[in-house]
Amino acid sequence: MTGEPNPFGEAPAPDPLRVVVADDNPVVRAGLTALLDGREDLTVVAEAADGKEAYEAARAHRPDVVLLDVRMPGVDGIAALPHLVPLTAVLMLTYSGETEIVQEALRRGANGYLVHGEFTADELVAAVRDTRRGRPHVTPTAAGALLAQLRGRGAGSEASAPSLGRRWRTEGATSTENLSQLQPDVGQSVSDRSTYGLSGREAEIMDLIASGMNNQQIAATCFISEKTVKNHINRIFAKLHSTSRSEATAKWLGRAPGSDREWGDLS
Structure with a gap:
């Protein structure tokens, strides 16, 4: 039809x-x-x-x-x-x-x-x-x-x-x-982090590192130069006894080997 x-x-x-x-x-x-x-x-x-x-x-x-x-x-x-x-x-x-x-x-x-x-x-x-x-x-x-x-x-x-x-x-x-x-990191204890002795600005920058930002993005977010970011990161690494971003992030998030919260515990 x-x-x-x-x-x-x-x-x-x-x-x-x-x-x-x-x-x-x-x-x-x-x-x-x-x-x-x-x-x-x-x-x-x-x-x-x-x-x-x-x-x-x-x-x-x-x-x-x-x-x-x-x-x-x-x-x-x-x-x-x-x-x-x-x-x-x-x-x-x-x-x-x-x-x-x-x-x-x-x-x-x-x-x-x-x-x-x-x-x-x-x-x-x-x-x-x-x-x-x-x-x-x-x-x-x-x-x-x-x-x-x-x-x-x-x-x-x-x-x-x-x-x-x-x-x-x-x-x-x-x-x-x-x-x-x-989501898994919401429960991270502030008191656990205080043992590292980071300043307020260093803690903020470490949070941004843990979120995956590079130095340029951190500098833009915090209104500071990339050189200043690098200086902060050097001090952060020294306080966390870390030599890389991944190692520092693991410790900051309480996931370093031997810590109370291992990577595999976060489901």
Whole structure:
């Protein structure tokens, strides 16, 4: 018969996932738009140069995901988040990797946090798709910020932001490889670490080393030079009686051979 649908025919392709790109740098916006529009299942429906424009674009176009920068003139990304989150999923995509900013963005409802230079084009596309499905993504710098909050800051730090700690340990840890790697270390005792005698800054840098960051990423996160990072690392290694990052990490996480917690004990 004519005019009747073929029950064995191919199903129509789903509508493309709709994205708003918000960044004050027009070159970055153009590059992201070209990258995403080049995928059959993605389309950029609007660009925005600040948080206010991102909010207006979200209201007008009802996108599936907003890619949101942090530092923008006028209304920045952090200020815009509470207004965007009720409308759509928001994935932070930024050069800002400071611990406090990462934690605040996630506390305000961002679905993930990507720092430029820490992901490939394919990883970005996968993160956008997963954000629409409610699966969070974080890159190493953001993972380090979560690591710093979830352990080593004392019981009071988690009590001050319980919703963030619970959200990322339960929802995020099961769907994001980076976060699942953080979960076993939440129970590490602060008192155990105090025996190494690291200063506050050294402990922060050791946390970032343990999260997998290189010296350049640590320098950017802590707003110090790479030379200063190297000086800190030399002192850390001396205090931990270690000669490599892997050995220092093992001791810092209580996983060194002969310690109470062996590598194989973490399941």
